[in-house]
Amino acid sequence: MRMLRPKALRSMSSSLSQSIKLLIPHSTATVIEAADTAASLRVPRRATPSHSSLPLSIFGRRAYSSLSQCPPSRRCFSLGVKMGEESISYLTQKEAAEIDEILMGSLGFSVDQLMELAGLSVAASIAEVYNSKDNGRIIVLCGPGNNGGDGLVAARHLYHFGYRPFICYPKRTAKPLYSGLVTQLESLSIPFLLVEDLPQNLSDRFDIIVDAMFGFSFHGAPRPPFDDLIQRIALLNDIEKNTRSSPAVISVDIPSGWHVEEGDINGEGIKPDMLVSLTAPKLCARKFAGPHHFLGGRFVPPSIKDKFGLRLPAYPGTSMCVRIGKTPTVNISALRENYVSPELLENQVLADPTDQFCKWFDEAVAAGLREPNAMALSTSSKVGKISSRMVLLKGVDKQGFVWYTNYGSRKAQDLSENPFAALLFHWNSLNRQVRVEGSVERVSFEESEKYFHSRPLGSQLGAIVSKQSTPLSGREVLHEAYRELEAKYADGSVIPKPDYWGGYRLKPILFEFWQGQTSRLHDRLQYSLREVEGRHSWHIDLAVNVASIKGLNNTTSDLHFISSL
């Protein structure tokens, strides 16, 4: 049997939380929880709708009301943003400079280090919202100070993320740090454009403008050539605001030209779509009304947080950035992709659907998809009440598709009443879907036990403590039981598989391979198991999304057409 290697890094906490989340009431939202929620709601990068392909109401800044002001708190200014009752901290210009000094003084950081992390978090924030396929052309406008340096670093990371950056860096700083950054970009053949060479209409050439001209040391009125550049970006707001062709403007730390504390004083400045605040947002960020506010610069040690009384959202997982505030709402009805794929031809697929599945599975792995073995499992109770959930495929061969779960769970109860189920794989970036239907039975005790012991120890303990699908009196109960078991098996002794945990195998009687095509005229090939003269064999039906046309036959397939528009 083709075993799918257990994914060692799926953490125990994530597996447990699936079954308890719904059953425990939400606690009062704090800044951190709210930020985590926002972060967890982020759309995966590849699936993220492009800025330019969505209607105005989605990304248009008019759709977002300004944030209301709250009384200052402790040393830093704070504001009730739409992320729960708590608030986050905003820095004055003086505080920002002071933090900078402490970081690079007593705390031992070098400017190179901080700039690298700042630039990386800018690139990471951009990649969270704007995919490289639709928004590849980026112009990074760099100023003379460290904000400009952040822009140079961000450009390098964006290049490695698959974007096509261009740089405009009119006032170069003659310091090794900056010339090194320039050399690195030149070695990647990233073009440097003179201000005079920039197209008058930036929309013609670029999908994204990164404003890395000025940061928290900006003062007074912008001097040439930045005055003109700032004006051109500001004009984009007026002339092409919210049009499909308007590039997205991303400001690094401060929208250039804005007063660091007061913001866009005369209302004629840049109105960025995204602001990436570094270390902590500066006071002007209160006036930011665009849809995407991120925090980057994941290097602030607790001593700084304590000294300045900083309240900041937690970074999720290993991320270099975190969204501040509400995730923008989207016009769901306008969300759509046009699928463009090679044809899926009935005379080119493999005769056996399991072989065809394995071929597609290998291609999904080769394409770098995250968890291509994640599949929706639909079961039904004896009265026909259907439920679906995701499970992980753990093995596949001609005998069937295997997954593991709790035998006391709802799905297990369903399967005991109705041993038929459907599996669904969706490999989004390949425009592919596979349906599998069939009868289900438990795998042998030995097979389950072998697999159980191949899992990370945490997951083995998790399987013991989790009475899946059963309401809990509180999270702590589960964690306490886990800790007790952890102590019990701390000596390294074998953790016995509980009786109530094991595998299932679905033996297919039907497959459908779906390849998305333009205008919703998708290719669908159905394999069904048929009995001819006492022998079972697979028949391929072609099912495309046009109105029913019957009676087409050829030697390899029975063809019929099904509409599923």
Ligand SMILES: NC(=O)C1=CN([C@@H]2O[C@H](COP(=O)(O)OP(=O)(O)OC[C@H]3O[C@@H](n4cnc5c(N)ncnc54)[C@H](OP(=O)(O)O)[C@@H]3O)[C@@H](O)[C@H]2O)[C@H](O)CC1
């Ligand atoms: N710890 C952190 O938070 C980190 C922040 N980083 C980034 O650094 C900037 C702050 O960098 P800094 O170099 O102090 O300042 P700026 O990038 O804002 O630029 C200062 C230069 O700009 C000139 N300037 C100022 N005002 C004007 C103006 N009106 N017109 C034209 N030029 C202007 C200034 O020249 P002066 O002669 O006026 O002094 C400087 O040349 C911060 O915002 C973050 O982006 C780090 O990268 C990581 C750590």
Ligand SMILES: Cc1cc2nc3c(=O)[nH]c(=O)nc-3n(C[C@H](O)[C@H](O)[C@H](O)COP(=O)(O)O)c2cc1C
């Ligand atoms: C990507 C993903 C993979 C999952 N894999 C499994 C799995 O292999 N086995 C399992 O029991 N639950 C898995 N879960 C959790 C299930 O979706 C579900 O919450 C749990 O099994 C309880 O389902 P039930 O109450 O309908 O039986 C997974 C969830 C996700 C999101």
Ligand SMILES: Cc1ncc(COP(=O)(O)O)c(C=O)c1O
């Ligand atoms: C509850 C539960 N059980 C089992 C699994 C499968 O985990 P593993 O890959 O360790 O077998 C998952 C995966 O998310 C899960 O959430």
Ligand SMILES: [K+]
């Ligand atoms: K800036």
